[in-house]
Amino acid sequence: MIVVFGSINLDLVTRVGRFPRAGETIEGSSFGIYAGGKGANQALAAARAGATVRLFGAVGRDGFAEPALAWLAAGGVDLAGVLRVDGATGCATILVDDAGENCIAVVAGANALADPGAVPDSALGPSTLLVLQQEVPPQANAALLARARSLGARAMLNAAPAGELDPRLLGLLDVLIVNEGEASILSRVLGWPTEPEGFASAAIELHAALSVVVTLGAQGALAADHRGLWRAAAAAVEVVDTTGAGDAFVGALAAAIERGDEIGAALRFGVAAGSLACTKAGAQTALPSREAVEAALPSVTVARAVAW
DSSP: OEEEEOOOEEEEEEEESSOOOTTOOOOEEEEEEEEEOHHHHHHHHHHHTTOOEEEEEEEESSTTHHHHHHHHHHTTOEEEEEEEESSOOEEEEEEEOTTSOEEEEEEOGGGGGOOGGGSOGGGSSTTOEEEEOSSSOHHHHHHHHHHHHHTTOEEEEEOOSOOOOOGGGGGGOSEEEEEHHHHHHHHHHHTOOSSHHHHHHHHHHHOTTOEEEEEOGGGOEEEEETTEEEEEEOOOOOOSOOTTHHHHHHHHHHHHHHTTOOHHHHHHHHHHHHHHHTTSSSSGGGOOOHHHHHHHGGGOEEEEEEEO
């Protein structure tokens, strides 16, 4: 089972030809409202990839709450652990340009009140993979991670968006996932090399039980553990919107690891899912099914690049 503790948002997405400069007003070509939040997206991505998923987090008592949860409910994600709190449901405002790239402003809202105590001990045993991100308070993640490890659960952190990360938490993780920008920011904090392979090898050197994954956008992703380093090349696709790609990757990777795939196979599965997510608009609307990901696997190559 996968337990996701994280953010639940409603995303307001505007398509533009290019991103505006400071102080500039430009005309958009379309506007849409989509369910989102990294926690919610990754929970649904993992469920669509074949995993049994429970989501824990918080939404407000407002008109955004039900639309934010609708796709999750339809996708079979267990929402019994989602709290209803006073205040607004989290919201993200997203601009997507003609190249499919995006820029995002997030208001935490109810996500700031996500309670790690809402996750029962019974959900954190050895059969559980706990998936965390950084759109909830860092102290909430830290408290839940420490309790999960004491109860024997495995743990995965997607250190996104980039921000505060206590280096001591790395020793409690089984899997750390970052993109190139997040790796660069963390490397400056931790004193590690900034380039992806050096970042991954430095992490493994300090924490031998850790697996490190760095996503590389259109170039795919790499993964490293104590045995070596693997690279996966992304499938060639027509990019419509990259908004959900990272979360599709994380959720699919988590599903593959939870069912017992080795890191190289899990990396390939995640890259295939992330590539497919770029071909549709929105985040949750773009998350592919397990069948679609498996059909796309022949277009994703993975190779062991380095053996330690």
